[in-house]
Amino acid sequence: MNHESFEVELRDRVAHVRLSRPDKRNSMNARFWAELPALVSELEQDGEARAIVLSSTGPHFSTGMDVSVFASKAADEGQANAGQRAARFHDTVIRLQRSFSCLEAARIPVLAAIQGGCVGAGVDLVTACDMRYATKDAYFTIYETNLAMTADVGTFPRICKLMPDGIVRELAYTGRPMGADEALQYGLVNKLYDSQEEMVESVLKIAASIASKAPMAVYGCKRMILHARDHTVADTLDYVALWNASYFQHAEVAEAMSAQAEKRPGNFVALPAVQAADDPLEIP
Missing domain, CATH: 3.90.226.10 (2-enoyl-CoA Hydratase; Chain A, domain 1)
Incomplete structure (x- = not known):
């Protein structure tokens, strides 16, 4: 474009x-x-x-x-x-x-x-x-x-x-x-x-x-910060618990720890591509 x-x-x-x-x-x-x-x-x-x-x-x-x-x-x-x-x-x-x-x-x-x-x-x-x-x-x-x-x-x-x-x-x-x-x-x-x-x-x-950080972790931080700005503490605690229950990845944590120990960049999974409005509907 x-x-x-x-x-x-x-x-x-x-x-x-x-x-x-x-x-x-x-x-x-x-x-x-x-x-x-x-x-x-x-x-x-x-x-x-x-x-x-x-x-x-x-x-x-x-x-x-x-x-x-x-x-x-x-x-x-x-x-x-x-x-x-x-x-x-x-x-x-x-x-x-x-x-x-x-x-x-x-x-x-x-x-x-x-x-x-x-x-x-x-x-x-x-x-x-x-x-x-x-x-x-x-x-x-x-x-x-x-x-x-x-x-x-x-x-x-x-x-x-x-x-x-x-x-x-x-x-x-x-x-x-x-x-x-x-x-x-x-x-x-x-x-x-x-x-x-x-x-x-x-x-x-x-x-x-x-x-350089895990994209899903950064995305989660952004979502939680915005949610906390506009909601109560109790609401945000509930939201972050649900978020991590859905998106927490042991493999990503292990990779982050290994990368730090080995002093190398982490090899993290990218965020999935966003479906455009005119793309065929994909249901995981």
């Missing part, structure tokens, strides 16, 4: 996905919203990638929604009445939300490497990732308030689980930028770097370390 909005490189079981519209400050046009979920699905169906690093090009990570998306939607409205416009807008927002939720739903971890501005929908995007890393010149802005809008593509359901409530409210109500130091202080990012090159190199190494 060809991608207009992304560059993709797969090496050592890590998929490095780069936003590739630096001349437009990596703003998100209509193609972006269609390509991202298709790209993630493609990587999952292949099964070779065990981690994704999402980085960008140019001075800014992303300035959010491209104005062309708003222009195209306005042109499509035509003579639609208020009810029709509201229904269409609702459907569009749900589609946009799904474009980012695919990162959270992916079976493999997604690590974001952020430089410069991460604005509006850029914040929606990175909060859907598993971890975030940033350069010291990075900043984050819940910008929609400045445009008389309420952020609706995923920022609030996720950032409220990452940062203190009062800080989120301040950022949302004022629309002010939050610098990298503050983002680190409040837990939005894991670590800061002096340069984009240093950051990307480091994050790729972290992703490679993740990719």
